[in-house]
Amino acid sequence: MQAEAIFTGTEMLLGQIVNTNAAFLGRELAAAGICLYRQVVVGDNLVRIREAIDNARRRADLIIVSGGLGPTEDDLSREALAAALGLPLVEDPAARENVTRYFAARRRPMTPNNLKQALLPAGARAMDNPHGTAAGVFLEHEGKVYALLPGPPREFEAMLVNQLLPRLEPYGARREIIFSRVLKIAGIGESAVEEAVKDLLHSDNPTLAPLAKPGEVTLRLTARAKSQEAARSLTAPLEVAIRERLGDYIFGTDDDTLESVTGAILAARHLTLAVAESCTGGLLAHRVTNIPGSSDYFLGGMVTYSNEAKVKFLGVEPEVLAARGAVSPEVAAAMARGVRQAVGTDIGIGITGIAGPGGGSEEKPVGLVYLGIDFRGQVEVRRELFMGQRENIKWQSTQSALYLLWRSLREQLK
Amino acid sequence: MQAEAIFTGTEMLLGQIVNTNAAFLGRELAAAGICLYRQVVVGDNLVRIREAIDNARRRADLIIVSGGLGPTEDDLSREALAAALGLPLVEDPAARENVTRYFAARRRPMTPNNLKQALLPAGARAMDNPHGTAAGVFLEHEGKVYALLPGPPREFEAMLVNQLLPRLEPYGARREIIFSRVLKIAGIGESAVEEAVKDLLHSDNPTLAPLAKPGEVTLRLTARAKSQEAARSLTAPLEVAIRERLGDYIFGTDDDTLESVTGAILAARHLTLAVAESCTGGLLAHRVTNIPGSSDYFLGGMVTYSNEAKVKFLGVEPEVLAARGAVSPEVAAAMARGVRQAVGTDIGIGITGIAGPGGGSEEKPVGLVYLGIDFRGQVEVRRELFMGQRENIKWQSTQSALYLLWRSLREQLK
Structure with missing residues (x-):
């Protein structure tokens, strides 16, 4: 019909x-x-x-x-x-x-x-x-x-x-149903996702459709069949094929978010988290604490906008700030380490960058962001260069930080 | 066309x-x-x-x-x-x-x-x-x-x-224009706003339309005319009449937000701000730092989810926490004072409450929030009881905090 x-x-x-x-x-x-x-x-x-x-x-x-x-x-x-x-x-x-x-x-x-x-x-x-x-x-x-x-x-x-x-x-209504399953992807761009699954985009039942959002790509698998079970058995092999190619980036399905998925892992493993934010200004803590029950694993956050606050509350060394600048891999790492030690958690995340519109230079343009994660003393730093307006750069920075957290949790807990 | x-x-x-x-x-x-x-x-x-x-x-x-x-x-x-x-x-x-x-x-x-x-x-x-x-x-x-x-x-x-x-x-585009002006209102509910302007709601050109959002009411004045100027001269007298009745609550117009309006006052008066958040989890700092240039007046924020963090970073006395509980007017005041002193600013804001869905009791239900503001040592506390889901309660709490800041700035700078 x-x-x-x-x-x-x-x-x-x-x-x-x-x-x-x-x-x-x-x-x-x-x-x-x-x-x-x-x-x-x-x-x-x-x-x-x-x-x-x-x-x-x-x-x-x-x-x-x-x-x-x-x-x-x-x-x-x-x-x-x-x-x-x-x-x-x-x-x-x-x-x-x-x-x-x-x-x-x-x-x-x-x-x-x-x-x-x-x-x-x-x-x-x-x-x-x-x-x-x-x-x-x-x-x-x-x-x-x-x-x-x-x-x-x-x-x-x-x-x-x-x-x-x-x-x-x-x-004929309800005799055939449409079943959709969404794979949620971060840490990789839309066109790279599409390139990876290009040969799968032409199938008719199930269909596969990519959709890009800031800092996230979704793949929607849709099947039509006589029953929910029959539809699931159509999408399942397609999902397996996609996971073989993009498994390192597929952080969840359907209504999952990076904050819900990482929160569930932290809660299950009894790990604790603290965050130190500069350019994201509290958005990362806000997203983490949108999850009900997050008080079990999220112990605290610092929004250290000024250099003084980075020194006083996170123990970032003034010499490092002077030599490398606030927006640098060294400071991102020091913020992650500092907040983990100050709050006393298993994991610390540090973000420093330039959200704009002011504050950029040729060497350090608006959108440059360094993200650090300290997982029980093991520190990793990621560099990003985002486009867009201030709020969009803040959002993408938190997507990247949460993706980094998700990947670290996977690797550390293997 | x-x-x-x-x-x-x-x-x-x-x-x-x-x-x-x-x-x-x-x-x-x-x-x-x-x-x-x-x-x-x-x-x-x-x-x-x-x-x-x-x-x-x-x-x-x-x-x-x-x-x-x-x-x-x-x-x-x-x-x-x-x-x-x-x-x-x-x-x-x-x-x-x-x-x-x-x-x-x-x-x-x-x-x-x-x-x-x-x-x-x-x-x-x-x-x-x-x-x-x-x-x-x-x-x-x-x-x-x-x-x-x-x-x-x-x-x-x-x-x-x-x-x-x-x-x-x-x-031929734009030959007849529709001009809208929006008055933005906080600190008062939708039905109280409507009651105050009831007799003005029936006019045809300009029209007046109220709209309620969480923690905010807007009044939209709309006129149609041949030119922007002609339309403005239709809405101006209506705006005057509304301001006479609701002036204490109209914090801005059009695209103004509580964070942009308070940010502009802080910047103009060279005042500095720090915030300490419990139930809002960083959302207040996030909103404040959405404003370009906010690094001039926003020096830092703390998300103190645990009692330990409230004691360690904000100097809240363990005896007060034990006697009154974390969600209390005393702790909201102590957080505002503590973050102002720790970061070294003119103004400190403290928020403590129960965003839910867990954590509520008969005495302290989900949605109970205390907001404290410390303006150069002068402390004021506001009590709120919000309805809704977790994210909605977080949002309304930050609306209330920013309204409190706006009103304090108006009163203190008179």
Whole structure:
């Protein structure tokens, strides 16, 4: 079954609200094994909603319209569907009951314009809406299925899940499911990832799709099958093949983050962590402490913006600062070692760099960052050169620091 | 000028990401006086992207495509536009420069697949992308304008505002403008704000719209007029009326944040700041250091998650911790005082609380937070009880701390 979705609402075209129904619908249809090939957003305009329905019915078997079911003159989806199919609008008892019940329950008088919500295209069935006045519309006509759902997200979501999807089972819904698994990758760029898996990108079922975020690449493996198990058995060999090539960079799957994955290892191994930050200004500590239970392994952090603070709290030697500058591999190492000793932890991380926009030079440009890690006295330093704005450089620096931590944990705990 | 927008990306159809570019585009086009009549979302599929372009060019004068400009084989927007218009793809020096510059700046080798980003439909001009590898595409062809923009929101937004909209001025963009001014409010809840301005909410031009975010309320004043000046003269009297009622809570306007506003005062008055954080885990230092130039006034931060760290680095007395507990007004005050003295600043801030989900009790529930500020020895403590998840409680705590700082600066510098 192939679907198209039409979202009505001038406020979406003006950017006054974000169309969250689209993402919800996408996930639910995917889970039900229905392919959604297009989404269209149009304003509250009879001609354009009708045209969108006309175009969609030429391509798809299932046409879903969100919004335009209310009582006002801007609400035109019922009229547009009736016009597109050449059907009259007739009053439906269940839809009328949906409106009157709503006002009765609130002991409010119903204004007459509300009764337009009881009019459905001839042959359509009302879909119950416990959260609002407007019933939904379900219509099979000349081999195609049309569904009109209310626009407010709470009403849309409940009606989709409880009313529409069950009615689509006779048409094949849920017989085929779409299963996605995401591999999360750090420490390597998007094009290098793609180069490594280039020959796997053409497969059809499962499909493989790369997506780049700052400091992170994800690979999404998607399979369609009759059951969750069958879909998993399609993605599993693909995942094995990818892990053989990129295993050193795949730090997690699905909703994993670098901070959740490293946190779980630290907690399981009873290891403790302290961090010393200069250019990242507390972002690394913030990310580490976003994980519930992080107080078990994260004992403290220092944001040492000034040289004085680096000397006083981390024991960085003034001579090293003078000779090599605050942004140097030596200072990154000294910060990692200093914070580990001061706080008394197994692991210390030090970050020093230039987040910009000021402070850069030809020799040490904005984006230059040194990261140090001290794992029970064994120190390693990594050099990075990031592009972007201040906040982006901060973010990428913490990605790199957490990747360094993850890799150290893997190596040290082998 | 009538526009249609096409967003490409299978991940949007599957509901894995929300299409935030759509709302941003809608607002920017509305402000430029360009009517956006349709948005279409299609997957990474050459036939369907081409079909969407074909349909759009029959109805609109301006066709904007978002996404599909990267180096991978899923990136098909250039190919689809060339195919729709029957144009060959030719290498463009500016687009090639955009890719090579990106890799050169990172001192990373460029994989060959990246060079496909240098290919544009014949006759097109590249639009510069300082944030990524893919240049945008601008093409006038048979009386219609086509624009291809990269999908990542940061790249999309910058290119739309800095590259595309200026190029649309000859076609009539920006003749009627929409001017918005935002008043930013903290330290008071949404319903109290709404109550205070209730009688002003019904005006038509300018309009007034409240919006609540965690720890912040914004009031948006919007006017439409022929010129920026005419629009400003519509919003100015409304702003005066609002400031008379809510002046003690309006900390800024438009893109101001609590950290930018307090940072500007600290810099102007040559005051210095240090922070000591427990439950916020570094988020306050991170926000303070997001401001360029913050190294002039922010000298250091401590994330003292453990009691030991509070004693060792901040001089909190073990007896106070034992008697009152770590989450107490006494400890918040001692942290503020301790970090001010340890780092040697004019102002110290201390935060202690329970971010959850664990660690709460009947007496001290999750969300209980104490904030202390020490302004040259004068100490003030504020108690808060926040609702929400861990990250939300962390965020609201830093909002409250920064509001406390803003109010102290206003009072102390009167």
